[in-house]
Amino acid sequence: MAAETARQLLRRVFGFDDFRGLQQPIIEHIVSGGDALVLMPTGGGKSLCYQVPALLRPGTAIVISPLIALMQDQVAALTQLGVRAAFLNSTLDAASANAIERQLVDGELDLLYVAPERLLSPRFLENLLPRTQIALFAIDEAHCVSQWGHDFRREYRELTVLHERWPQVPRIALTATADTPTRAEIVERLNLGEARQFVSSFDRPNIRYRVEEKHDPRKQLLNFLRGRPNQAGIVYALSRKKVDETAEFLRGEGIHALAYHAGLDSSVRAHHQTRFLREDGVVMVATIAFGMGIDKPDVRFVAHLDLPKSMEGYYQETGRGGRDGDPAEAWMVYGLGDVVLLRQMIDGSEAGDERKRLERSKLDALLAYCESVRCRRQTLLAYFAEDYPQPCGNCDNCLEPPQTWDATLAAQKALSCVYRTGQRFGVGHLTDVLAGNATVRVVELGHDKLSTFGVGADLSERQWKGVFRQLVAGGYLDVELGSYGSLRLSEAARPLLRGEVEIALRQERERKRAPKTRFSVAAHPADDGLFEQLRELRAKLAREQNVPAYVIFHDATLRAIASERPHSLAQLGEVQGVGARKLERYGEAFLALVRAAD
Ligand code: ADP
Numbered sequence: 001m002a003a004e005t006a007r008q009l010l011r012r013v014f015g016f017d018d019f020r021g022l023q024q025p026i027i028e029h030i031v032s033g034g035d036a037l038v039l040m041p042t043g044g045g046k047s048l049c050y051q052v053p054a055l056l057r058p059g060t061a062i063v064i065s066p067l068i069a070l071m072q073d074q075v076a077a078l079t080q081l082g083v084r085a086a087f088l089n090s091t092l093d094a095a096s097a098n099a100i101e102r103q104l105v106d107g108e109l110d111l112l113y114v115a116p117e118r119l120l121s122p123r124f125l126e127n128l129l130p131r132t133q134i135a136l137f138a139i140d141e142a143h144c145v146s147q148w149g150h151d152f153r154r155e156y157r158e159l160t161v162l163h164e165r166w167p168q169v170p171r172i173a174l175t176a177t178a179d180t181p182t183r184a185e186i187v188e189r190l191n192l193g194e195a196r197q198f199v200s201s202f203d204r205p206n207i208r209y210r211v212e213e214k215h216d217p218r219k220q221l222l223n224f225l226r227g228r229p230n231q232a233g234i235v236y237a238l239s240r241k242k243v244d245e246t247a248e249f250l251r252g253e254g255i256h257a258l259a260y261h262a263g264l265d266s267s268v269r270a271h272h273q274t275r276f277l278r279e280d281g282v283v284m285v286a287t288i289a290f291g292m293g294i295d296k297p298d299v300r301f302v303a304h305l306d307l308p309k310s311m312e313g314y315y316q317e318t319g320r321g322g323r324d325g326d327p328a329e330a331w332m333v334y335g336l337g338d339v340v341l342l343r344q345m346i347d348g349s350e351a352g353d354e355r356k357r358l359e360r361s362k363l364d365a366l367l368a369y370c371e372s373v374r375c376r377r378q379t380l381l382a383y384f385a386e387d388y389p390q391p392c393g394n395c396d397n398c399l400e401p402p403q404t405w406d407a408t409l410a411a412q413k414a415l416s417c418v419y420r421t422g423q424r425f426g427v428g429h430l431t432d433v434l435a436g437n438a439t440v441r442v443v444e445l446g447h448d449k450l451s452t453f454g455v456g457a458d459l460s461e462r463q464w465k466g467v468f469r470q471l472v473a474g475g476y477l478d479v480e481l482g483s484y485g486s487l488r489l490s491e492a493a494r495p496l497l498r499g500e501v502e503i504a505l506r507q508e509r510e511r512k513r514a515p516k517t518r519f520s521v522a523a524h525p526a527d528d529g530l531f532e533q534l535r536e537l538r539a540k541l542a543r544e545q546n547v548p549a550y551v552i553f554h555d556a557t558l559r560a561i562a563s564e565r566p567h568s569l570a571q572l573g574e575v576q577g578v579g580a581r582k583l584e585r586y587g588e589a590f591l592a593l594v595r596a597a598d
């Protein structure tokens with residue numbers, strides 16, 4: 001019999017019909033013994049790029065991964081597929097570790113996941129590996145080699161030893177970090193100069209981007225969540241206090257919400273993380289400490305109550321949604337307060353001037369994204385130097401195109417109001433002066449005598465706040481450090497004040513209008529009942545084995561079962577995500593539910 005092809009193996013073991021994106025050429029390259037550097041966004045399907053070659057090449061694939069939680073999940077998922085996989089890391093006791101080591105040298109493993117420090121230990125390098133038939137080395141999260149990144153791991157620098165000792169064993173390094181400097185550093189540090197580079201588009205087409213003006217964030221969040229019952233998602237907030245308060249508020253509203261931040265006891269953190277992974281429909285309220293190494297595929301939304309610090313942060317955090325390829329949402333509320341806070345945080349930090357300039361420009365790019373009237377996806381990808389020719393049709397700006405208005409005159413009034421009041425006041429007071437509100441403060445300061453007093457009666461206070469926010473975001477106004485948001489004119493304000501340039505601003509959206517589109521978790525509303533039953537069965541099976549539900553079947557697979565309604569094992573085996581082993585183990589139980597539903 002001819003050897004099994006990659007595609008046949010994909011169908012038999014993983015239950016998928018087609019490779020995605022660059023998976024196939026990458027796999028062929030590795031199987032034939034080449035080295036590769038793979039850049040693919042989160043959810044792009046990096047794991048298959050080494051898992052399939054691991055099964056096609058003789059011997060054991062050694063997968064180096066810095067993330068313990070992720071290793072365990074991957075091994076659980078592979079075991080469900082009938083693949084012989086194990087991990088070695090600090091969570092194992094000596095006896096279990098010994099047993100796995102024996103399996104390794106006896107050739108009983110297809111894949112072994114190992115933490116970098118473990119791999120580099122003399123015992124592993126000198127004693128075990130030389131006695132092992134090695135199929136390939138996979139270096140996951142390869143950006144950890146970069147000392148400029150947040151995830152720098154010293155041990156990654158020493159991984160060049162693999163190539164030196166086993167030059168004939170193919171290596172595949174993988175990362176979701178896109179930027180060119182990091183890529184160059186990976187190539188250099190891991191000695192991958194000869195490796196072929198596979199660079200995927202960083203677009204995440206199934207994520208719908210949406211940015212809303214922040215007015216009553218809790219209520220806005222609650223409305224958002226109410227429209228998405230039983231969906232798993234992450235809500236990001238900047239401070240621990242806000243995380244705790246928001247989670248408590250949501251629980252009070254009957255939402256299954258948990259908190260996660262670095263200030264919580266590590267056992268509480270671990271417990272919450274496990275519940276998020278294993279239970280259906282948990283909303284995790286978290287600081288950005290949460291998410292790294294979480295590869296839960298069915299996160300349906302990522303909500304930001306506060307702005308991330310940069311476009312990189314935004315892309316990475318929103319990217320935790322929708323890894324399974326099903327529709328997911330990135331939703332963010334944003335207001336002047338965020339801009340003031342983040343600008344002050346940067347200016348007031350201990351960092352050197354160069355660093356501050358860099359952080360400031362990163363924040364400015366993010367603010368421009370928030371205020372943009374252009375397709376969000378185009379703006380986002382353009383930031384990462386990727387061209388996206390057509391508007392995407394799957395972001396708020398595409399779905400409900402915002403209006404712009406000629407705000408040149410309004411901007412001049414606003415800027416001159418800042419100037420005439422002495423560049424020491426925040427938006428509240430400035431708006432009072434423009435609107436002609438003779439408040440005690442306005443009168444005491446004599447601002448009712450200024451030429452700008454009352455010149456803004458043509459716009460509402462809300463509109464003025466929007467003008468100020470956009471002027472700050474656009475860099476026409478600076479925020480005074482250590483103040484409650486006092487505004488000063490910047491260099492960029494001059495040509496505007498002098499009437500040399502014009503400015504168009506984004507029309508604030510009507511508040512009451514609900515988003516036009518809303519997607520449901522079920523394929524067809526009529527399938528809701530069956531889909532829920534399938535989910536319950538999955539939850540029960542997962543609990544019995546103490547594994548996350550998605551390692552049994554993904555939502556997408558359950559949805560396909562609910563709509564295709566297979567009546568035989570053969571038909572069920574055709575469904576995406578149903579491989580031979582799972583068919584054998586779970587097929588009858590799921591079929592019974594389908595039959596009962598008809
Ligand atoms: P990454 O590591 O790049 O974030 P994963 O390897 O975890 O992505 O894959 C993301 C999801 O896509 C997983 O749920 C995986 O099962 C699914 N997937 C990957 N490749 C395919 C494919 N060829 N067909 C269908 N689903 C796939």
Ligand code: ZN
Nearest residue numbers: 375392395398
């Ligand atoms: Zn768009």
